Amino acid sequence: MKSHYLNEDYSVRSWLLTTDHKRIGILFLLSITLFFILGGAAAVAVRLELLTPEGDLVSAEAYNRLFTAHGVIMVFFFLIPSIPSVLGNFFIPMMIGARDLAFPRLNLLSWYLYMAGGLLGLSAIVGGGIDTGWTFYTPYSSVFANGQVILAATGVFIAGFSSILTGLNFIVTIHTMRAPGLTWFRLPLFVWAHYATSFIQVLGTPVVASVIALVGIERLFGVGLFDPALGGDPLLFQHLFWFYSHPAVYIMILPAMGVISELVTCFSRKRIFGYEFVAYSSIAIAAVGFLVWGHHMFVSGQSMYAGMVFSFLSFLVAIPSAVKTFNWTATLHKGSISFATPMIYTLGFLGLFAIGGLTGLFLACLGVDVHVHDTYFVVAHFHYIMVGGTVMAYLGGIHFWWPKMTGRLYPEFWGRLSAMVIFIGFNLTFFPQFLLGYMGMPRRYYAYPGEFQVLNVMSTAGASILGFGYLMPLCYLLWSLKYGAEAGPNPWKSVGLEWQTESPPVVQNFETTPEVTQEAYAYDAQEAEADAS
Amino acid sequence: MPQGLQLFPQQASTIAKHVDWLYFFLIAVTIFFATLVCVLVTFFMIRYRRGAKVDRSNPVNHSTTLELLWTGIPLVLAMVIFAWGAVLFYAIQTPGQGAMEIYVVGKQWMWKLQHPAGKKEINELHVPLGKRVRLTMTSEDVIHSFYVPAFRIKKDVLPGRYTTLWFEATKLGTFHLFCAEYCGLGHSRMIGRVVVMTPGDYEKWLSGGGNEEPLEVSGERLFQRLACATCHREDSKGRGPSLAGVFGTSVRLKSGASVVADESYIRESILEPQAKLTAGFDPVMPTFTGQLGEEGIIQLIAYIKSLARKPDSSAPPTPPTSH
Structure with a gap:
């Protein structure tokens, strides 16, 4: 049996002290899957409570703790680390022909910090819970809320450093460790997307860490920062919080866009349409994304003219996303399209991301946002982006790279079925929420007026399908570890560097450092070669 | 109680129909672009599925014209939506006179x-x-x-x-x-x-029901009880500025700046008198933080507002100067 990164040492110690980016990627994969299951369970409880207008299944107190747990876990402990820490960690070095990330030990520290933060967050949830919402708005969180706010905030604070270190590692790696011949404009767009994301992680995360620390200081020591009764300013919190938390949405979606660029090219055997535009649009999104936080505050009491500036900038940031979508669509033209599971997820992403992006225009638009702000319209919109976009791309990426990571193929039939079940369940869950929002149902309501019930029942029904859809990959991917067919080095006939080595890869990734002589996605050359032979 | 399926809220204000028109326009934009992407993707999926015998020669990998087109058109559309939304927002934010x-x-x-x-x-x-x-x-x-x-x-x-x-x-x-x-x-x-x-x-x-007194009357009683009138005398000879006719006018501050005496300014001046001190007066007023609830402050404001409306007050109200 060939030696590779998985079988070179089976000891627990070899995993917990590994500095191999591939193993750290797997550690992240296991941990974020655990958090996804926990966050998903909280969502199930929330949706079940909302089946009826009356609060009856759980208490109001429990409900508030459940939606907070769902938000905190999904945002900070699943979505933000998801694609960068699992797929980015595993594949950025391989895509650029490197042995590892620039700072392997820092990479391991990143996982430990994530776990420390995650376990603190979890202990807060188990040990009494928090009911502030994932947004921790002051002065509610800093003065009025009961529960384990300090513990949860510390967890988020620590996990933030994991994110910063991962970003730092990626930036340095991409700058310094590219294989000979791999110029910037030959990089896979997955790498470009992570490069842009890393800057947000490095520049934005310290701000949210600071503001969370300030909430702790006000809560513990009564220093007046946000509570007007103590001389503070409640809006200051919102400015600082969204300065990070809006760009954080791009931490979630940019890597997803990177995945889609890899998948759409491989399964249509085409170069990406408009490589430079797709690459630069990632940078544009990351840059302009830092200037739009005030669109979360149109009705907060922020000045009207500030609202207008933030609205204008928010419309600008929508454009690069539209450009990417058109480029992916144009990539399909004259392709040779096959429909393996990753491609089904990609097509699902395109549809859901289009809806998510377009409904973002409603929220950037001042006159309409006044009505739909803090309603289910917002809930639906960001789930279309974060779940319809990021999670679809994440699952597409997991299926695509599964053979490389494990050496095994997943069962294709079940894979396609899961992608379709998730797509249908997702739409049934979240589309009715757009209607609920425009009708005026506020978010975070434990009980609601009767006229909202029919749409809520539809949403809960959809959520049960969606939940089932998510359980499917969990089962068949585990099954494939033992029973899946041998994948071979390159089952998709991809031109990416990560496929030019064994599956699973050897510890040092490549037997010899690859040399790059062509642009990314040179599928046309590969096809011509295949035709000639 | 379940009440059947409703999909749209009632329109019950002057603003509502304007918001709805913009909403419908946005829905039209959404449907157009979502359909465009879906139709193109579906068409390409079928036409260029692997194994289909179609012309795949000369694939296009970039086209600056197309890129500019699909950057430019959404940009123009986005600016239209921005402007429309901003104008409507201005209307929503600006109550006008006589409310x-x-x-x-x-x-x-x-x-x-x-x-x-x-x-x-x-x-x-x-x-x-x-x-x-x-x-x-x-x-x-x-x-x-x-x-x-x-x-x-x-x-x-x-x-x-x-x-x-x-x-x-x-x-x-x-x-x-x-x-x-x-x-x-x-x-x-x-x-x-x-x-x-x-x-x-x-x-x-x-x-109907109860004989509640007007806010300004409660406010006047509070004004006397807190002994505000000792300094804020109507004859402008007190240690504090006369409040007659002040509301809604522009007040010159000690710092040289000026501020319109609106509800927020009065509120701040009661709770933090030194924050924006009127020019010509000493910082002698104590804070009333903790002595007054929000409702008490509102009563005082209503009283001070009523002083601006009295025709016989010593300083007739003047329109706010530009600030």
Whole structure:
């Protein structure tokens, strides 16, 4: 049996002290899957409570703790680390022909910090819970809320450093460790997307860490920062919080866009349409994304003219996303399209991301946002982006790279079925929420007026399908570890560097450092070669 | 109780139909682009599926013309939506002159509403049809948000400051009032209703039941009780500036700047007198933080406002100068 990164040492110690980016990627994969299951369970409880207008299944107190747990876990402990820490960690070095990330030990520290933060967050949830919402708005969180706010905030604070270190590692790696011949404009767009994301992680995360620390200081020591009764300013919190938390949405979606660029090219055997535009649009999104936080505050009491500036900038940031979508669509033209599971997820992403992006225009638009702000319209919109976009791309990426990571193929039939079940369940869950929002149902309501019930029942029904859809990959991917067919080095006939080595890869990734002589996605050359032979 | 499937909120304010028109336009844009992407993707999927015998020669990998086109068209459209939304937002934010004043105090978990004539309500707001109503709102604890979906208006209600909101009801009936900013355990119980009545019925309702005194009368009593009048004398010879005719005018500050004496300024000057000191006066006024609740402050403001309306006051109100 060939030696590779998985079988070179089976000891627990070899995993917990590994500095191999591939193993750290797997550690992240296991941990974020655990958090996804926990966050998903909280969502199930929330949706079940909302089946009826009356609060009856759980208490109001429990409900508030459940939606907070769902938000905190999904945002900070699943979505933000998801694609960068699992797929980015595993594949950025391989895509650029490197042995590892620039700072392997820092990479391991990143996982430990994530776990420390995650376990603190979890202990807060188990040990009494928090009911502030994932947004921790002051002065509610800093003065009025009961529960384990300090513990949860510390967890988020620590996990933030994991994110910063991962970003730092990626930036340095991409700058310094590219294989000979791999110029910037030959990089896979997955790498470009992570490069842009890393800057947000490095520049934005310290701000949210600071503001969370300030909430702790006000809560513990009564220093007046946000509570007007103590001389503070409640809006200051919102400015600082969204300065990070809006760009954080791009931490979630940019890597997803990177995945889609890899998948759409491989399964249509085409170069990406408009490589430079797709690459630069990632940078544009990351840059302009830092200037739009005030669109979360149109009705907060922020000045009207500030609202207008933030609205204008928010419309600008929508454009690069539209450009990417058109480029992916144009990539399909004259392709040779096959429909393996990753491609089904990609097509699902395109549809859901289009809806998510377009409904973002409603929220950037001042006159309409006044009505739909803090309603289910917002809930639906960001789930279309974060779940319809990021999670679809994440699952597409997991299926695509599964053979490389494990050496095994997943069962294709079940894979396609899961992608379709998730797509249908997702739409049934979240589309009715757009209607609920425009009708005026506020978010975070434990009980609601009767006229909202029919749409809520539809949403809960959809959520049960969606939940089932998510359980499917969990089962068949585990099954494939033992029973899946041998994948071979390159089952998709991809031109990416990560496929030019064994599956699973050897510890040092490549037997010899690859040399790059062509642009990314040179599928046309590969096809011509295949035709000639 | 389940009430069947409803998909659209009632339109019950002057603003509502404008918001809805913009909403429909956005839906049209969404449908157009979503359909465009879906149709193209589906068409390519079928036509260029692997194994299909079609012409795949000369694939295009980039086209600056196309890129500029699909950057430019969305950009222009986005700017149109931005401008339309901003104009509407300006209208939503600007109540104009002559609106009826109502004070709103939010607290965990109820709405307290105060009509100038003295009528107080909890979780229920009666307003006349076809009259502009301006809400001056504050919170006693955390952030709340005053939301009436049928009017398409919403504004956060903050502790420690005033925010304002206006509407003009166009339909008789009862409409939901929601708290839209998560405020803790009873957030979803912090709901009420807005009852829109004919002006005649509203007058009847105002005068009916209880003999509440007007806000300004309560405010005047408070003004005397707190001995404000010792310094704020009407003859401008006190240690503090005379308050007659001050409301709504521009006040010159010691710092050289000037500020319009609106509700927020009066509130600040009661709680933090030294923050924006009137030019020509010493910082001798003590703070009233802790001695006055939000409702007391509102009464004082109503009284000071009433001083500006009295024709016989020593300094007649002047329009605010530019600031």
